[in-house]
Amino acid sequence: MNGEDQGLRFFELAAASIMGVLGQSIYHYNNALGFFTNALAAIEQRNFDPVLLNDLMYPIPELIKFYQAFRRIAEQIIQRQARNRGMDSAAAIQRAMLPKSSRAISPKASSTSSPT
Numbered sequence: 850m851n852g853e854d855q856g857l858r859f860f861e862l863a864a865a866s867i868m869g870v871l872g873q874s875i876y877h878y879n880n881a882l883g884f885f886t887n888a889l890a891a892i893e894q895r896n897f898d899p900v901l902l903n904d905l906m907y908p909i910p911e912l913i914k915f916y917q918a919f920r921r922i923a924e925q926i927i928q929r930q931a932r933n934r935g936m937d938s939a940a941a942i943q944r945a946m947l948p949k950s951s952r953a954i955s956p957k958a959s960s961t962s963s964p965t
Contacts, residue, residue: 885919
C-alpha cells in the first residue's frame, strides 16, 4: 500500500466513524422526541402514567436541561389534574348531599336575583 492509498483508507475509516457517531446521535434524539411526543399526547388525553417520568432519569447529555424542564412541567400538570379530580369529586359529593329541590336551582340563578 502506498501513502496515497493509506491516506484514502484513513479518510474512509474516519468518515465511517463520524457517520456512525452521527447516526447514534440522531437515533437518540429521535427516541427522545418520540418519548416527548407520546408523553405530551398522554398528558393531553389525561392518561399519562407518572411512572414514565422514571424514563427521564438517564437522559442523553445534550438534552439534560430539556428533560429536567419537561419532567418538572409534567409533574405539575399531573398534580393539577389530581387536584382537579379531587375537587370534582368533592363537588359531586356536595351536590349529592343537597336536597333534591336545591339541586334544580343553579348558582347563577340564585345570585342574579338581587333586590332593587
